[in-house]
Amino acid sequence: MSDIHNGDGKRPGHLDGCPRSFRELRTLLSEDLYRYSGQVSTAQAFKHYLFTPGFKYTCWMRSTGYLKTKKITKLTVYPLFKLILLRCRYKYGIAIPENTVIGGGLFINRFGxxxxxxxxxxxxxxxxxxxxxxxxxxxxxxxxxxxxxxxxxxxxxxxxxxxxxxxxxxxxxxxxxxxxxxxxxxxxxxxxxxxxxxxxxxxxxxxxx
Incomplete structure (x- = not known):
């Protein structure tokens, strides 16, 4: 957890909610998927990614946060993922930053x-x-x-x-x-x-x- 604060208590650019390992990212997304389908499988993940905006947004949000924590990916892949996340934000009307602290099993019902x-x-x-x-x-x-x-x-x-x-x-x-x-x-x-x-x-x- 970031210890950087400015004078009014805000933490600009903090990484508090970003998954720190691929295993943590996968676990969080599996728990999110379970809330939508009641099971965890590649087929269900593909289905809900295509047809469920809430889950699709969650995938990009958590993945973008994960890439933000790594020095190499932060300078290479992260900017692209961030752009896609912003596109999803404007398309679906969901604005949840990638560094927000969110436990597993997030369920976004509909969108807007x-x-x-x-x-x-x-x-x-x-x-x-x-x-x-x-x-x-x-x-x-x-x-x-x-x-x-x-x-x-x-x-x-x-x-x-x-x-x-x-x-x-x-x-x-x-x-x-x-x-x-x-x-x-x-x-x-x-x-x-x-x-x-x-x-x-x-x-x-x-x-x-």
């Missing part, structure tokens, strides 16, 4: 209007849907980016902004705005996110890696 700040942290087996924002606040007591636990479900249009923590198994409802911490198993409803139950995200997170 998805933005994640590169200082955000996403746990294992999380679901992201269209219109989701994980954004940064630059000043005040909540300055920073969100941290999501494991098995978090983000409904369409959900916004989580600032240095807040969303606990394991939480579910953020459609168009809910979250600006304060969410406990484990919390279910938050729109408009200003309010906890309406403690039944969590278990009904939404399947085929866990």
């Amino acid at each position: 209007g998805i933005y994640v700040h590169n200082d955000a942290v996403i746990g294992r087996n999380c679901n992201i849907t269209p219109g989701v924002l994980l954004g940064q606040i630059n000043r005040g007591s909540k300055a920073g980016a969100p941290t999501l636990g494991d098995r978090v479900f983000l409904g369409s249009g959900a916004k989580v902004v600032g240095k807040v923590t969303v606990g394991n198994d939480a579910a953020i409802g459609v168009n809910a705005l979250v600006t304060s911490d969410v406990p484990a198993n919390g279910v938050m409803a729109a408009p200003q996110a309010t906890m309406i139950s403690e039944r969590g995200s278990s009904a939404y997170i399947n085929r866990q890696a």
